[in-house]
Amino acid sequence: MTDYNIPKRTKGKIKVDVGNSDIYEFYKSQLKPVESITGGQTLGSYDLKAKVFGDILRDINDSIFDLIILENFEFKMPFGLGKLSMVQKKVKYKLDENGELKTKNLAVDYKATNELWKNDQVARENKTLIFFTNERTNGNRMSYFWSKRGAKCQGLESYYFLACRNVKRKPSSFLEDPDNKLMFFEKPLTKRELYLNIQKNSKNA
Numbered sequence: 001m002t003d004y005n006i007p008k009r010t011k012g013k014i015k016v017d018v019g020n021s022d023i024y025e026f027y028k029s030q031l032k033p034v035e036s037i038t039g040g041q042t043l044g045s046y047d048l049k050a051k052v053f054g055d056i057l058r059d060i061n062d063s064i065f066d067l068i069i070l071e072n073f074e075f076k077m078p079f080g081l082g083k084l085s086m087v088q089k090k091v092k093y094k095l096d097e098n099g100e101l102k103t104k105n106l107a108v109d110y111k112a113t114n115e116l117w118k119n120d121q122v123a124r125e126n127k128t129l130i131f132f133t134n135e136r137t138n139g140n141r142m143s144y145f146w147s148k149r150g151a152k153c154q155g156l157e158s159y160y161f162l163a164c165r166n167v168k169r170k171p172s173s174f175l176e177d178p179d180n181k182l183m184f185f186e187k188p189l190t191k192r193e194l195y196l197n198i199q200k201n202s203k204n205a
Contacts, residue, residue, distance in 0.1 A: 020053075020054050020057060021050070023057070024050050024053050024054070027048075027053065031046055031047065061167075065167055065170055066170075068084065068085060068086050068144075069086055069170055069171050069174055069182065070174065070180070070182075072085075072086070072183070072184055072185070073085070074147075079152075079153060080151050080152025080153045081151060081153050081156070082146055082147050082148040082149070082150070082151035082153075082156065083146075083147045084144065084145070084146055084147075084161065085144070085145050085147065085184075085185070086142055086143070086144060086145065086171070086184045087142070087143060087144075087145040087184050087185050087186065087187040087188075088137065088140035088141065088142050088143075088183070088184040088185070088186060088187065089140060089141055089143070089186065089187040090139055090140055090141075091105075091106070091134055091139055091140065091141050103129070103131060106131040106132070107131060107132045107141065108129050108130070108131055108132075109130045109131060109132050112130040113128075113129050113130045116128065116130055136175050137175070137182060140184075142171050142182065142184060143187065144161055144163055144167075145187060145188075146160065146161040147188075
């Protein structure tokens with residue numbers, strides 16, 4: 001029997017170079033003891049346990065991303081690392097030379113595809129995929145955008161922002177509430193897109 005597996009969502013868990021435990025150890029190393037009113041020295045209320053420290057970090061990060069998504073907030077990161085925000089871009093549907101829909105840049109709806117494969121053997125054998133149509137966002141796809149314009153830290157061109165699964169799912173979880181109408185700034189064009197637009201406009205002139 002042939003085993004048909006749905007495409008993987010990601011390439012797997014990415015190992016971080018600096019994690020919460022490293023941040024916690026750095027935090028502990030920066031604490032300065034103070035004189036205790038009972039004598040001797042103490043770190044006082046700043047001497048947090050690792051779990052409490054992790055919970056605080058999680059709450060702060062969650063609050064920042066909630067503001068980014070619900071309030072269209074542009075988060076200015078410390079140490080001159082640029083700004084993080086949410087942007088939107090209209091999804092364009094294109095056909096190839098055979099008249100088939102190009103799906104390279106379309107996002108797979110894994111939940112709907114799984115349901116289809118469970119109930120339709122032909123779709124399973126043909127590996128038919130269902131893609132998001134972005135109806136709840138007026139045909140726009142949302143994504144996090146790291147703006148490095150004006151950043152003071154050097155070498156940022158070698159890095160990009162990749163949200164963890166929990167953060168990546170936040171926009172769609174908010175959209176489950178019909179009262180949440182999420183609209184964001186248009187995603188800035190890349191240098192390549194600007195160049196192609198100039199070439200296209202010059203030909204049509």
